[in-house]
Amino acid sequence: MEGRLLSGVARLPWTWLGLIVPAVVIFYQWAYHTDLPKIKGLFEIPNPLPTVGHLLLLGDDHASTCERLWRKYGHSTFQIRLGNTRAVVFNSFEDASRILVANQSSVIDRPKLYTFHGVISSTKGFTIGSSPWDESTKNRRTAAGAILSRPAIRRFSDMFDLETFSLIADTYKDSHQGTQEINIRPYIQRLALNTMLTLCYGIRMGDMDGQLLREILEVGSAISLLRSASENFQDYIPILRYLPNNEKIQRAKELRQRRDKYLEFLLHKTRERVRNGTDRPCVAAAIIKGEDTKLSDVELSSICLSLVSGGFETIPATLVSCIGSLSTKEGQVFQERAYEDIKRHYPSSSEEAWLASMTEEKVPYINALVKEAGRYYTASAMNLPRKTTTPVIWDGATIPAKTMILVNLQAANHDVDHFGPDAGTFNPERWLEPGESPEERPVQGLAHMSFGAGARACTGRAVATRVIYMALVRLLTSYRIIASEDEPPNTDYADYNKIKTALVAIPRDFKVKLVPRDSVELEKCLRASAQRNNQY
Ligand code: HEM
Numbered sequence: 001m002e003g004r005l006l007s008g009v010a011r012l013p014w015t016w017l018g019l020i021v022p023a024v025v026i027f028y029q030w031a032y033h034t035d036l037p038k039i040k041g042l043f044e045i046p047n048p049l050p051t052v053g054h055l056l057l058l059g060d061d062h063a064s065t066c067e068r069l070w071r072k073y074g075h076s077t078f079q080i081r082l083g084n085t086r087a088v089v090f091n092s093f094e095d096a097s098r099i100l101v102a103n104q105s106s107v108i109d110r111p112k113l114y115t116f117h118g119v120i121s122s123t124k125g126f127t128i129g130s131s132p133w134d135e136s137t138k139n140r141r142t143a144a145g146a147i148l149s150r151p152a153i154r155r156f157s158d159m160f161d162l163e164t165f166s167l168i169a170d171t172y173k174d175s176h177q178g179t180q181e182i183n184i185r186p187y188i189q190r191l192a193l194n195t196m197l198t199l200c201y202g203i204r205m206g207d208m209d210g211q212l213l214r215e216i217l218e219v220g221s222a223i224s225l226l227r228s229a230s231e232n233f234q235d236y237i238p239i240l241r242y243l244p245n246n247e248k249i250q251r252a253k254e255l256r257q258r259r260d261k262y263l264e265f266l267l268h269k270t271r272e273r274v275r276n277g278t279d280r281p282c283v284a285a286a287i288i289k290g291e292d293t294k295l296s297d298v299e300l301s302s303i304c305l306s307l308v309s310g311g312f313e314t315i316p317a318t319l320v321s322c323i324g325s326l327s328t329k330e331g332q333v334f335q336e337r338a339y340e341d342i343k344r345h346y347p348s349s350s351e352e353a354w355l356a357s358m359t360e361e362k363v364p365y366i367n368a369l370v371k372e373a374g375r376y377y378t379a380s381a382m383n384l385p386r387k388t389t390t391p392v393i394w395d396g397a398t399i400p401a402k403t404m405i406l407v408n409l410q411a412a413n414h415d416v417d418h419f420g421p422d423a424g425t426f427n428p429e430r431w432l433e434p435g436e437s438p439e440e441r442p443v444q445g446l447a448h449m450s451f452g453a454g455a456r457a458c459t460g461r462a463v464a465t466r467v468i469y470m471a472l473v474r475l476l477t478s479y480r481i482i483a484s485e486d487e488p489p490n491t492d493y494a495d496y497n498k499i500k501t502a503l504v505a506i507p508r509d510f511k512v513k514l515v516p517r518d519s520v521e522l523e524k525c526l527r528a529s530a531q532r533n534n535q536y
Pocket residue numbers: 100128129130131141144148196306307308310311312314315318379380383384450451452453454455456457458459460461463464
C-alpha cells in the first residue's frame with residue numbers, strides 16, 4: 001500500500017509535466033504567433049511582448065516612436081509586430097521613396113482591417129484608399145483620377161472662388177473686422193468639406209452651425225480614429241473581438257449607421273436634381289446620368305465617400321497649421337515676403353491677385369509655402385497602410401508577399417540626411433533660390449512625402465494644392481495674421497496634432513488676430529467676389 005502510494009507520488013510530477021509542457025508550448029506558440037514568420041536578414045525591434053508584440057511600445061504616436069527607434073538602433077527599415085501581424089516600417093526619405101516608387105507594383109495592395117473593413121465598410125463598400133487592389137479599385141481610382149486631374153478641376157474654379165470668398169468674408173465678419181481673435185479651424189473645415197461636397201454631389205453647406213455639416217465632420221473624424229492601430233488592438237489581437245459587450249464594435253456599427261444615413265441623403269438629393277434637371281456638374285450626377293457606365297451604384301458611393309473623406313481632414317490639417325506657423329513672430333517675416341511676392345506678380349490691386357488665384361499658381365513664395373506646409377505638417381504621419389503583392393528584395397532580405405508595409409511619412413519629411421540640419425524647422429525659403437526676387441528652386445523627384453508616392457499615391461493632390469494656394473493668396477492679401485498671446489499655436493511638427501492616434505492629424509486649437517491690411521481694398525474684393533457668386 002505504502003509502496004503504491006510512493007510510486008503514485010513519484011509519478012505525479014510526470015503527469016503534471018505531461019500536461020503543463022504542451023500547454024506552455026501551445027500558449028507560447030499562440031502568444032508569439034504571427035501571420036508571417038520573422039524575415040531573415042531584416043532588423044527586428046527587440047523584445048516583443050507575448051500577444052501584443054510591439055503595440056504597447058509604439059504607444060499613441062506611432063510615427064514619433066518609429067522615428068526614435070530608427071535613430072536608436074540605426075536601422076531606417078525594420079520589422080515589428082503589431083499583435084499577430086508582422087509589419088515592415090520604412091523611415092528615411094530614401095527608403096520611403098525606394099519602397100513606394102522603385103517597388104510600386106509590389107506594394108500596390110492595401111491590407112484589410114477587422115474593424116474598418118469588417119464592420120464600418122460592410123454596407124457602402126470601401127473607400128479607394130482602404131481598398132485592396134483589384135479590378136474595381138483600379139476602375140474607381142481611374143475615375144477619381146480623371147475627375148481630380150489638374151485640367152479637369154479647372155471647371156470648378158467658380159466653386160474654389162466661392163469657398164475662399166466665404167472664408168475671408170466670414171472671418172472678416174466674425175472677427176468684427178479683425179478686432180477680435182478667432183479660431184480659424186472651423187472656417188477651413190467648412191471650406192474643405194464644401195469643396196469635396198460640391199465636387200461629389202454639387203451641394204454645399206452655407207451655415208457654419210448646420211446640423212448636417214457637424215454630423216459629417218463628427219462621424220468622419222470618429223471613423224478616422226477607428227482606422228488607427230493604437231485605437232484598435234482587436235484588429236491585431238483577434239481574441240479581443242470576442243469579448244462580451246465589445247464597445248469598439250458597437251461604436252463602429254453606430255458610426256456606420258450615421259454615415260450611411262447622410263450618404264444616402266446626399267445621393268438622394270443629387271438623384272432628385274438630376275430628375276428635375278436642376279443638377280450641377282459633379283461626380284455623382286455624371287455617373288447617375290450614365291456618363292460613366294463602367295461603375296456600379298456601390299462604386300459611385302465609394303468614389304464620393306473617398307473624395308469626401310480624402311479631403312475634409314487633410315486640407316485643414318495642412319492649411320490650419322500653416323496659418324499657425326505664419327502667425328508666429330518668425331512667421332511675420334514669411335508673411336511679409338509672401339505679400340511682397342504677390343504684389344510683384346499682381347501690382348495693380350488685391351482684386352487682380354484674387355482673380356488670378358482662381359486659375360494661376362505662379363507666385364513662387366506661395367508655392368514654397370504650400371510645399372513647406374505639406375512637408376512640415378505631415379497630415380497622415382504613418383501613411384495609409386500598404387501590403388506586398390509579391391516578394392520584395394530589400395538589401396539582401398526577402399520581404400514576403402502579404403506583408404504589411406508602413407511608411408513613416410513624418411520621419412521621411414524631417415529626415416536631416418535629405419532636407420539638411422534644419423529639417424525640423426518650418427522654413428518655406430528652403431524651396432526658393434537665394435536672391436532678391438523669389439524664384440522656385442527646381443525639385444528633382446518628390447518634393448516631400450505627404451501625398452505618399454507610387455501607384456497608390458494621393459489622387460487629390462491637385463485639388464488640395466489648388467485650395468491651399470488660393471486660400472493663402474486671399475488670406476495674405478487681406479490680413480496680417482498674428483498669433484494670440486493667450487491661445488498661441490503649437491508649431492511642433494508632431495505635437496501640433498491633438499489626436500495622434502487618428503489616421504489624419506487634427507491640429508490643436510489656437511486663436512489668431514486677422515488684422516486687415518487695407519479695409520477699403522479688402523471690402524472691394526469682397527464686394528466683387530460676392531457679385532460674381534451671387535452672395536449676400
Ligand atoms: C493636403 C491634403 C492631402 C494630403 C496630405 C493627402 C494625403 C494622402 C496620402 C498620404 C494618401 C496615401 C498615399 C499612399 O498610400 O502612398 C492619400 C490617398 C488618397 N487621397 Fe489624399 N491627401 C490630401 C488630399 C486629398 C483630397 C483633397 C482628395 C480628394 C479630393 C484625396 C483623395 C485621396 C484618395 C482617393 C486616396 C486613395 C488613393 C489610393 O488608395 O489609390 N486626398 N492621400
